Amino acid sequence: MKINTHYTGLSPRYLFHDIDLRVKEYLTHHPDEHLLRMGVGDVTRPLPRVIVDTMQAAAEELAHADTFRGYCPENGYEWLQQTIIDHYYQPRGINFQTDEIFIGEGAGSDLGNLSELFDSDNTVAIPDPTYPAYVDANRMAGREIVLMPCLKENNFVPELPKEKVDIIYLCFPNNPTGAVLTHDQLRLWVNYARKNHSIIIFDAAYEAYISSPDIPHSIYEIEGAKEVSIEVHSFSKSAGFTSVRCGYTVVPYETGLQGMWMRRQCTKYNGTSYISQRAAQATYTPEGRTAVEANVAYYMETAQMIREGLQQVGLQVFGGVNAPYIWCATPHGMGSWEFFDLLLNRCKTICTPGVGFGHNGEGYVRFSAFSRREDVQIALKRIRTEISL
Secondary structure, three states: OOOOHHHHHOOOOOHHHHHHHHHHHHHHHOOOOOOEEOOOOOOOOOOOHHHHHHHHHHHHHOOOOOOOOOOOOOOOOHHHHHHHHHHHHHHHOOOOOHHHEEEEOOHHHHHHHHHHHOOOOOEEEEEEOOOHHHHHHHHHOOOEEEEEEOOHHHOOOOOOOOOOOOEEEEEOOOOOOOOOOOHHHHHHHHHHHHHHOOEEEEEOOOHHHOOOOOOOOOHHHOOOHHHOEEEEEEOHHHHOOOOOOOEEEEOOHHHOOHHHHHHHHHHHOOOOOHHHHHHHHHOOOHHHHHHHHHHHHHHHHHHHHHHHHHHHHOOOEEEOOOOOEEEEEOHHHOOHHHHHHHHHHHHOEEOEEHHHHOHHHOOEEEEEOOOOHHHHHHHHHHHHHHOOO
């Protein structure tokens, strides 16, 4: 037996596991303390009633012989694929066939599994800071990684690679910085990929939080993007499906990868549950859309509250406008973990250290607007009291 030695190049622990360990250590010494959680990007609003009712009805169907279902199609039910096309893409003037839409258990799984389509002898460009799974999945495969600095000086938007790269990961609205791209900025990446025969893996998990008209919701709004782009969506952050688990990935025929991804899914994936897919379909009903939009609006109001509250203290913040994350520069040149510990010990507040997202995240922390509103209010009050600039 020989292990995959590429795993030895990974950090021993995942970022959020490190945070959990520090929090558990703190609670060991302060067992009665109520901590205010503003770090992990997990939703806190309950599922909309229409979605719960739909799930209950779907579960009831499975209790009767004439409506029982066994294995789901590996790439999803056609009725959900068509619903996504009709309600999301066609209103934007984008057309797909149903078998280009692959229903999965969430964006995180597909973002990692897509790596299997590509040979290890590919160069991968990834923003820094970034969602850690992009880097980890490609390190596990032994690929060369080119990190693209996302700095305050470039508005946390990476510059086009000077060298040729084969695979490009982009996430906009961005996790963790909250940065966004305009149509013109995204067009530069599509043109680069077409010129260099590269593929873009576009993480659109937070597109529901876009409110500015000049910000594209889908990379396929850019001409030629179907030739060079795979787009990954999630119902987790828009409809609150972090426990329900459902998302979808678009692999256009023009990429030449649709058949490969279909083959991979048929071999390694037995399909997203019927109940989850019915729940996802319910998000596109009039009642579902109204409820989802209300939850998104709630989180964005919280983002504004966090952004303004931190600014009032004198902290420098970014994001939180078309994205549910607030990227905050640490004061007095403090390190990310140092500021994390200060907030934990003095304000009883949990954030996410920016350095956990990459080298260029050092000197920042991330606050999540998915936090409970009452916790946010208390946390901001404590920060105003305890943090002196």
